[in-house]
Amino acid sequence: MGQSQSAEPTTEVPIEQLSHQLALRFASKCFSSLEIVHYKDNFKSLADHQDDLEYWKEDTLCRFLALPEPLHAGPVVYQMCTYLGAFPFPRLAPCILTRENMLKVITIMTGRYKKVLRRGDQDKAKLLFRSLAVFDRAASTALSTKEKPSMDHVIREQLPEDMLEQREAAEGPRTHPSGFAIDEPLNDDEDEDDDDLALAALDSLDAIEVFKHDQKTDRKIHHAMIPVENFKKLVMLLLLMSGIDPLTPLGSYGESLNEERLQALSASADSIIAAFDPGPETKGIRYPNFVKTVTTTLPELFDPFNNLFEHFLFSKNINLNKHRNLPDPVPNQDTKQSFIYRSPEDDTTIFTDTLLSQLSMTLKVSNPSGTLMNIFPSGAHFNRLYSSSSDGTSLSSFSRQVTSWQSGSLLLVSGTTLDDANQVITLGAYLPGRWHDSTSNSNPNIPSSHDQSAPRPSLVQLHPRQALFPGNPYNRTLSWLHFSTRTGIALGCVIPQRSRTSAAPQPPILGPVSLLIDSDISTATFQHDGSAGSGAFVTDPGLETAQTHHPDTAQAKKIQFDIDALEVWGISFPTGTGEDEITKQKNRLAWEEAEAARRRGVNFGGDKDGARALLEMAGLVGDQSNQRSGGSV
Numbered sequence: 001m002g003q004s005q006s007a008e009p010t011t012e013v014p015i016e017q018l019s020h021q022l023a024l025r026f027a028s029k030c031f032s033s034l035e036i037v038h039y040k041d042n043f044k045s046l047a048d049h050q051d052d053l054e055y056w057k058e059d060t061l062c063r064f065l066a067l068p069e070p071l072h073a074g075p076v077v078y079q080m081c082t083y084l085g086a087f088p089f090p091r092l093a094p095c096i097l098t099r100e101n102m103l104k105v106i107t108i109m110t111g112r113y114k115k116v117l118r119r120g121d122q123d124k125a126k127l128l129f130r131s132l133a134v135f136d137r138a139a140s141t142a143l144s145t146k147e148k149p150s151m152d153h154v155i156r157e158q159l160p161e162d163m164l165e166q167r168e169a170a171e172g173p174r175t176h177p178s179g180f181a182i183d184e185p186l187n188d189d190e191d192e193d194d195d196d197l198a199l200a201a202l203d204s205l206d207a208i209e210v211f212k213h214d215q216k217t218d219r220k221i222h223h224a225m226i227p228v229e230n231f232k233k234l235v236m237l238l239l240l241m242s243g244i245d246p247l248t249p250l251g252s253y254g255e256s257l258n259e260e261r262l263q264a265l266s267a268s269a270d271s272i273i274a275a276f277d278p279g280p281e282t283k284g285i286r287y288p289n290f291v292k293t294v295t296t297t298l299p300e301l302f303d304p305f306n307n308l309f310e311h312f313l314f315s316k317n318i319n320l321n322k323h324r325n326l327p328d329p330v331p332n333q334d335t336k337q338s339f340i341y342r343s344p345e346d347d348t349t350i351f352t353d354t355l356l357s358q359l360s361m362t363l364k365v366s367n368p369s370g371t372l373m374n375i376f377p378s379g380a381h382f383n384r385l386y387s388s389s390s391d392g393t394s395l396s397s398f399s400r401q402v403t404s405w406q407s408g409s410l411l412l413v414s415g416t417t418l419d420d421a422n423q424v425i426t427l428g429a430y431l432p433g434r435w436h437d438s439t440s441n442s443n444p445n446i447p448s449s450h451d452q453s454a455p456r457p458s459l460v461q462l463h464p465r466q467a468l469f470p471g472n473p474y475n476r477t478l479s480w481l482h483f484s485t486r487t488g489i490a491l492g493c494v495i496p497q498r499s500r501t502s503a504a505p506q507p508p509i510l511g512p513v514s515l516l517i518d519s520d521i522s523t524a525t526f527q528h529d530g531s532a533g534s535g536a537f538v539t540d541p542g543l544e545t546a547q548t549h550h551p552d553t554a555q556a557k558k559i560q561f562d563i564d565a566l567e568v569w570g571i572s573f574p575t576g577t578g579e580d581e582i583t584k585q586k587n588r589l590a591w592e593e594a595e596a597a598r599r600r601g602v603n604f605g606g607d608k609d610g611a612r613a614l615l616e617m618a619g620l621v622g623d624q625s626n627q628r629s630g631g632s633v
Contacts, residue, residue: 465543511535
């Protein structure tokens with residue numbers, strides 16, 4: 001393999017030829033022959049032509065992907081594609097979206113490049129950043145003062161629209177998307193920074209010598225940023241498309257885009273963008289913050305692109321059933337699968353489709369085989385177990401509804417902070433195991449040293465800033481979950497030992513990352529304090545950095561809030577055979593009600609006090625009724 005440090009390609013192998021070879025390698029190694037046939041048909045049927053060149057324009061791409069116009073995300077997606085299509089030669093970007101360049105875009109967006117280039121997700125994050133970023137003039141004042149606008153740029157600014165259109169028609173299609181919030185790059189001649197993924201691509205072609213590997217080339221990426229205005233449009237699109245699969249009709253998602261859904265998407269997008277800590281003055285997201293956030297807080301953020309770009313591999317013009325004398329398939333009218341199952345009486349709820357999309361970009365859930373998966377591919381169903389708005393705020397009612405559920409669950413709590421800001425805060429907790437009433441000293445929710453591979457709970461903050469707090473795999477002392485009808489719901493807290501001299505249990509003590517909900521479900525306290533040491537949950541790196549370096553503007557380490565709503569949703573995985581979990585849950589509750597009615601009807605004659613004493617000894621009534629199922633004395 002060559003070791004030359006030349007920055008320019010050799011005359012024998014021009015970079016255009018290497019780009020062609022990489023596209024062929026992707027086609028042969030990452031796709032089946034049938035998928036390539038479908039892709040070629042899709043591309044050719046919509047392509048524009050100029051001389052011998054076939055290419056896609058921006059409106060063609062937006063029309064094929066059915067990008068909803070109210071989101072205005074089309075120019076942002078097109079900018080990404082014109083950059084990714086030039087891979088692995090960023091100096092060729094923005095490129096014309098030819099068939100080969102578009103195939104490279106699909107390979108990267110769907111993650112299929114891993115079949116050829118075995119690199120980590122952080123390398124893809126770097127590539128995605130550069131596809132979204134623009135050159136920041138303010139961050140490179142020394143360079144910008146030496147540069148003057150090119151004559152071509154001046155002419156384009158002064159030409160009227162009709163003359164500009166004539167000029168572009170003569171020169172060929174203009175591939176660079178226009179209309180972005182921050183100006184286009186000033187210094188186009190500056191060497192592009194190095195990229196491990198690009199090096200891997202060239203290495204696979206035995207052409208590593210055409211890429212200059214120099215530390216100086218890392219400067220440009222630190223002078224770039226993603227404009228928040230553009231990124232928000234993209235995030236809203238990703239939220240809308242989060243539950244899509246390769247066969248879902250794309251237009252079905254835009255049909256439900258009313259004003260209420262747009263506002264919900266905008267609010268969730270603001271929380272996600274806040275996790276990137278954009279500059280207050282530049283309104284842009286820098287590279288270090290971008291990579292840190294997408295690899296820790298939002299690891300599934302770009303996953304919707306996988307299935308969105310898989311649509312290129314299915315052509316409606318190709319129907320293999322015709323060659324087999326089979327009837328045409330009947331399209332599925334139910335284009336969108338429902339994942340949230342509410343009670344008919346639930347008029348208001350925290351858990352919405354938008355919030356589920358937001359959760360799916362942060363959380364993974366454990367399927368029945370114990371494998372952690374993204375929420376949508378896992379097929380998880382969320383069944384309402386408890387809602388404070390419809391079931392009341394009694395922990396006895398909470399216990400009855402929740403502790404009988406036999407598998408994992410999701411807790412959601414929303415409220416208003418008690419400080420001067422009166423800000424809405426929403427938190428969630430994924431609990432892979434069942435709930436237990438921890439009124440007794442025994443607490444099954446303290447992990448042991450033998451359950452390293454067991455799925456761990458996670459805390460997540462959804463508003464006003466997205467943050468993820470995974471269960472600490474090294475925690476052996478603090479309780480992930482402690483629930484008692486006397487002290488409330490505690491996650492990540494220190495649970496004091498019950499005193500023998502006092503009948504009343506001591507309230508839980510907040511841990512470094514913890515949530516404490518009081519016993520009447522009226523107030524809660526959330527703490528995120530990295531300086532307090534290690535706890536049951538791991539701190540969020542982005543939030544911890546903001547609290548350490550910007551304490552005046554960052555989120556407070558301790559937040560108290562009034563609870564507006566509390567919900568628990570049972571997670572089930574329908575198998576299609578036998579009773580599902582929600583049916584079993586209803587049967588269990590019905591049996592408990594019938595059993596309670598039968599016990600109340602037991603005839604003890606006229607000795608009512610003796611009857612109650614007997615029931616208290618059996619643990620069926622009184623303070624001990626919540627921790628015993630009855631029976632022996």
